[in-house]
Amino acid sequence: MSRPRIVFLCYHGKGHLNPCFPLAEILAADYDVVFAGVAFFESYVRASGFSYYPLQTVPFGLGLEAWVNTVQQRTPHYLHTLRDRWNDRLYTERARELTTLLDDLRPTLILMDDRQSSDFLVLYPHLEARGIKFGIVHAMPPAALIPGVPPINTTAFPGDAAGIRRAHIKVKLQRLKRLWKQKLLYLGMDDSSILRRRVRRNNIPRHFFSGRTIYYGIALQNIHELILLPKELNFPGIPTSPMQHYIGALHRAALAPAEASERYIQVREHLQQEIAAGKVCIYCSIGTVQPEHAGHTEEFIKRLIASIHDKPVVLLLSLASLATNFATDYAANEHVYIFDTVPQLDVLSYAGLFITHGGINSIKESIDAGVPMLVYPVDSILDPPGNAVRVAYHGLGLRGNMVDDTVADIAHNIQTALTDAQYRQKIQALQDTCRAYTPEQFLQVIRQCTVPV
Missing domain, CATH: 3.40.50.2000 (Glycogen Phosphorylase B;)
Structure with missing residues (x-):
């Protein structure tokens, strides 16, 4: 039957x-x-x-x-x-x-x-x-x-x-x-x-x-x-x-590193060494960028990279179609790693901070991994702006302005999200609730x- x-x-x-x-x-x-x-x-x-x-x-x-x-x-x-x-x-x-x-x-x-x-x-x-x-x-x-x-x-x-x-x-x-x-x-x-x-x-x-x-x-x-x-x-x-x-x-089980690209596996090993040495991995994913948003998104990525200069962090960027625009310029930067896509659930298992465009699925995955967020919405017609408000309202992280935030603003937001224990505590509390x-x-x-x- x-x-x-x-x-x-x-x-x-x-x-x-x-x-x-x-x-x-x-x-x-x-x-x-x-x-x-x-x-x-x-x-x-x-x-x-x-x-x-x-x-x-x-x-x-x-x-x-x-x-x-x-x-x-x-x-x-x-x-x-x-x-x-x-x-x-x-x-x-x-x-x-x-x-x-x-x-x-x-x-x-x-x-x-x-x-x-x-x-x-x-x-x-x-x-x-x-x-x-x-x-x-x-x-x-x-x-x-x-x-x-x-x-x-x-x-x-x-x-x-x-x-x-x-x-x-x-x-x-x-x-x-x-x-x-x-x-x-x-x-x-x-x-x-x-x-x-x-x-x-x-x-x-x-x-x-x-x-x-x-x-x-x-x-x-x-x-x-x-x-x-x-x-x-x-x-x-x-x-x-x-x-x-x-x-x-x-959620489904995280993608095992062995199933990811060879370059990602190599970078992952290096990131684990950096984390063991006391650095924090910051993960940034901006989702699918529509052509009308590409210009200010690229400018934001440049300011983000500048904001971590001389900081004890490593930055892993998942930039989809924009990856090729940055890969050459930052190939020699040992603190910045650029991909078009990465196994997000695996990255969140060791990241200390998630900078996201505000997609609800990414937010849910970050909560499940217990990782605080900085939300920089791209889209104003769909849900990312409201999702950014949800993150800030529930104390799961901070929201920023992709167009207006300066290098100093971004650096301040990163520092606050990494050092203020309330964000991780509230993430963990909601994490327990979600698992019910x-x-x-x-x-x-x-x-x-x-x-x-």
Whole structure:
């Protein structure tokens, strides 16, 4: 008899895939687990040990028509995009492909990333008919606005009522600006209109929609939601429904050094010697840098390197696509080691300080390793600014300003984070709290997921 199957319908990005891997590993004991998403990530997911169902389509209602036509080289570009929005091309293609997925995989449960909430509108007509259970996965803090709570992309702290109001207004204006631009450009057919049209045509019950403002997609409710972080890392006083479940910060085992690159293994041995001699390893990872942020990110890295001059530290930098811009200039610097990527969990096992862009997965991994943080957010649309506030609010480290902080500011932040014992103490306290979240609790949530009706 075949085992029940769970399908993770993931948004395109490692930051959305990686936190689902520990869950899939737990589920694999009793379920057949398959990830489904854009074909680009197939090799990455398979190399991580999981099955993958590649999709050729993208979610509808997220403003992706222009990007799809650019990739497919359809001209005239504007006219194709205009027609696609009015005739619902992305929905039609998505519905056809997801129906094929259901026929091929016959899932018992689908766990959908909240960033592609429009897929629920595609799947809803099939879920009850086929008896498929459904849940929503939040790889990041939930993005829908909640009265009195700082948005995920703001620097406002809890208790700052005026700052929170301004932040809410800013998010709403950003959303309205995007939608009005689409209305003007596409003769009234903005993303919100596309989504509302499909809600009507697919007869989706209104009780599934919360009505809360969200920058992309549609805010859902009355569906079991798995929030992939400990509740204690979020802000206090956030209301949760019985169908919202904090899963904690479950992790896979760290990548063994033997599985990493030969150069990393050599550098790791040298770093261990430096640490034994009394130096501190500072690890800096800036995540994926978009072209519009590359300039000030490079300037920040230069100031960071200058800030450790003559200090008893060694700096390990994971710079992704920016690594080649620095590798030659700092090749002879015996205190600075530059990589495009490193096994982060392994580095955190011996680092004394983590300088991060503020991705929630990196923050969770730093907590699990007991390493204080300096957070320098890059992205202002998504969650890093709000994550930086979470780190500072809970006393897990400091937040900085990537654009404005001087060499002296960065050096001061490093010194403070390394010498003030409160940061490590609070990290360790939260670490103990996080470890109270167990795989069995997660499995209990999975068993609660139901067919949406």
